[in-house]
Amino acid sequence: MSQLTVYNSLTRKKEVFKSIIPNRAGMYVCGPTVSGESHLGHARPFITFDIIYRYLRHLGYKVRYVRNITDAGHFEEEGREAEDKISKKAVLEKLEPMELVQKYTNLFHWAMRAFNNLDPDIEPTATGHIVEQIGMIEKIIVDGYAYEANGSVYFDVEKYNRDFAPKGMPYGILSGRVLEDMLETTRELDNQEEKRNKADFALWKNAPPEHIMRWASPWGEGFPGWHIECSAMSTKYLGREFDIHGGGMDLQFPHHECEIAQSAVCNHHIPARYWLHNNMITINGKKMGKSYNNVIKLTELFSGSHPALEQGYSPMVIRFFILQTHYRSTLDFSNEALKAAERGLKRLWEGYENLKKLPDSNNGTQAANTDAALNEKVTSLLAGFDEFMDDDFNTAKVMANMFELVPVINGIKDKHIAEDALSTATLAALKGKMKTFMEDIFGLMDEQESKDGKLDSVLQLLITIRKDARNKRDYITSDKIRNELATIGIQIKDEKDGNMSYTIG
């Protein structure tokens, strides 16, 4: 039995995963900012960490998965005037800030469900933890690592680094930056007067009079800086030190770096042992992101209503698409790639459906035709499932093995391969493992419209009529049924034994 190894951004190498408390794991993943609709790029971390969550559970860990909702606007600090994304948008859309936040939270949850992502165990909101954030800021001030200026509070990065670098927690430990270098880089930043040092970051921001989202604090009315919410909420729900902290690579700096500094002051620990970062989704080689104006929203992606899309792509196709690549590689979006994923998923899922229909045992004709080489091949492909997942969640390699099993399954179904070529035990292992990995770990599911009920009865009737027609060599009628159904999007498949099946969509 191999051990789970994960690539830790903190140490920049793969390490054996060992949880702080045996058989329990705490995982914090940075969630969405609900000031707008999620796009394809956002889907990646949530699907990636859903797989990680599912796999840890599969390994027997009792996992506490915390994923926050950022519903208190944080600054766009490059702006001349500090502005709050959520407040600004709320004014634009003529909504109460919380109304706006609710709208996009609901939409986010809808998308997560469509992707078949499991719900996190705790999904805390920034606005629900103002008290904790203020408490943490106060502690940082008392310890001397933050200062107040005009109703705002800033973290003193230079002082922090001076004191914590000797303790093995320099500012830049996660992103591999050297503070001195950062201070040297000449970069024009506005709104810097209040900061003692340009590397300092806001813990609390004074709210100008017109600002709608505001809370009372020891420093006047204002709202929290972005980084502090994750520190406050991860500490509250996972403790001073927990196992996994996840998010997109673009959060590594400054967001996660700042979290480490804040938590180090308050908790004397780097908050998480393992820092996992997923890579970006690109489009035409460029990162998909608001600033590049190249995002495809999830609603657009599903429906196909975006100029860059030739068609809509279902949530499962997106999920499959993401799983086909290792999470630390960039993944380039294109219609060709998505269409290939769509067909690939169809083939894989149908193979899996066929597997489920194979009889469990071969009527006691034990070992008559058992093909030793084939059994071995199947067993070894199945063993690869665990091996590859243990190697930093290499879903792409698991997927490749699954695809290698498909011809075996279809071969048995179509009788190219003897029914009893696989031993009862191997077949059982195949069925069990495929179910576990396809459904429980990869979270794939059937998106076809229900085969139950009246639609199925109607289709079975059409199939019966078509069979009769074929038996009578009335190919005009049989082809008409097949072709008309195809137009509607229902595919009739003639099978070896004269049976017919159908797939929708």
Add this chain to the structure above:
RNA sequence: GGUCCUGUGGCCGAGUGACUAGGCAGAGCUCUGCAAAAGCUCGUACAGCGGUUUGAAUCCGCUCGGGACCUCCA
């Protein structure tokens, strides 16, 4: 400018120094009334140049190309 990543067959992509991942598309064949589906077979790719090595897509150097972060960002 600083730090780092990356360049694989028509396309997408995995790759731990020797054992030619996988998917999509394409070609041929089998099955089939026809078609689809399915099965079988086929394509020997690793940006370029040099080096290390018995052996390099994989390690090192240089060149060229692409990208990320350094500012909000998944």
